[in-house]
Amino acid sequence: xxxxxxxxxxxxxxxxxxxxQSDRQTGETLLAMMHALVRFDDIVIxxxxxxxxxxxxxxxxxxxxxxxxxxxxxxxxxxxxxxFHTTRAGRSGVFRMRELAPDRFFSSEYYRTYYSxxxxxxxxxxxxxxxxxxxxxxxxxxxEKTGIFPAQEFVLLNDAEPFVAAFVxxxxxxxxxxxxxxxxxxxxxxxxxxxxxxxWRKLNLTDREASIIELVLQGHSSESIGLKLDISTGTVxxxxxxxxxxxxxxxxxxxxxxxxxNIQG
Numbered sequence: 001x002x003x004x005x006x007x008x009x010x011x012x013x014x015x016x017x018x019x020x021q022s023d024r025q026t027g028e029t030l031l032a033m034m035h036a037l038v039r040f041d042d043i044v045i046x047x048x049x050x051x052x053x054x055x056x057x058x059x060x061x062x063x064x065x066x067x068x069x070x071x072x073x074x075x076x077x078x079x080x081x082x083x084f085h086t087t088r089a090g091r092s093g094v095f096r097m098r099e100l101a102p103d104r105f106f107s108s109e110y111y112r113t114y115y116s117x118x119x120x121x122x123x124x125x126x127x128x129x130x131x132x133x134x135x136x137x138x139x140x141x142x143x144e145k146t147g148i149f150p151a152q153e154f155v156l157l158n159d160a161e162p163f164v165a166a167f168v169x170x171x172x173x174x175x176x177x178x179x180x181x182x183x184x185x186x187x188x189x190x191x192x193x194x195x196x197x198x199x200w201r202k203l204n205l206t207d208r209e210a211s212i213i214e215l216v217l218q219g220h221s222s223e224s225i226g227l228k229l230d231i232s233t234g235t236v237x238x239x240x241x242x243x244x245x246x247x248x249x250x251x252x253x254x255x256x257x258x259x260x261x262n263i264q265g
Contacts, residue, residue, distance in 0.1 A: 001039050001153065008036035026171040027058025030138060030164070037160060038153040040140040044069055046078075047175045048087040049134045051196065054078055055178060057136070068117050076263035079196045080110045080218050083125050087135040094161050096154070097123040105219030109256040122148040126161060128168040132176035136168050199262040205243060212239045217256060 011032035018025060031043050044059040056070050078084050082100040105111055118141075126138040140157075142149060149157075200210035215225045222236040229236075249255055 003156070004036040008033050011036070021171060023057045031060065034140060037156055038149065039146065041143045041146055042141040043139065045136065045138045047134055047136050047172065048084060049176065049179045051079065052179055055175065057172065076260060077110070077114045083137055083139065085218065086127060087137060090129065092127050092129055092165065094124060094126050094158050102219040103224050104221045108217070108219035109252045110217055110219060113253070113256055119144055121146060124149060124154070124157070126164050128165045130169050130172055130175060134175040134179065136172055138164070138168070196263060199259060202262060203247060209239055209243050212236055213243055213255065216240065216252065217259060
């Protein structure tokens, strides 16, 4: 695809000349600039802070897809999303989903039950830490009919990353206040930060069991969990069997069902 510099600079000029830059106006500007660089089908921009419910800043979805990509996602599945966990790790840059996903992600129940509904060929994200522990993630998505991002387009997006990061930081510099206004600020450390923490306590899981089960649901194998938690694969399997026995289940799909049922109230 040929870069459309005229469209890129026109979008930037329109934004800088505006008297007020709302989430919608900023999102529309980023949409136009990204479309001038590469081909994609949809864009969604979320702000993340700790384990708090992410703030939806902008998206291009129709109603049905908005329910899957935004409403349902915010209700709990975000806690299992590789993009969410990348923000928790404090990383910045441009990454493809397949670079970030755990080793069993594409065979996990989370993928089969939730992520497969997105019908994406590929998703990549710009990860931009802004201020006060907030990270903005701009996801560019290509549907199955469009195919994955060609290597040359991914290189171009990497080249554009410093500009995109500076633009995002300028546009969304006050997101910590917005998280605080929703009651999800950092001042409430004495309470569970996320609904997931409440679920594990409600299900009477120990901290170790909860850590392992979260990684199972994210799509990590027992070997991967062992490496992350510095315990043996055998110990992981013992904890997993104990959790299944405690919850009266025998499969990952039942585990995910219990998780989603409890986290969504």
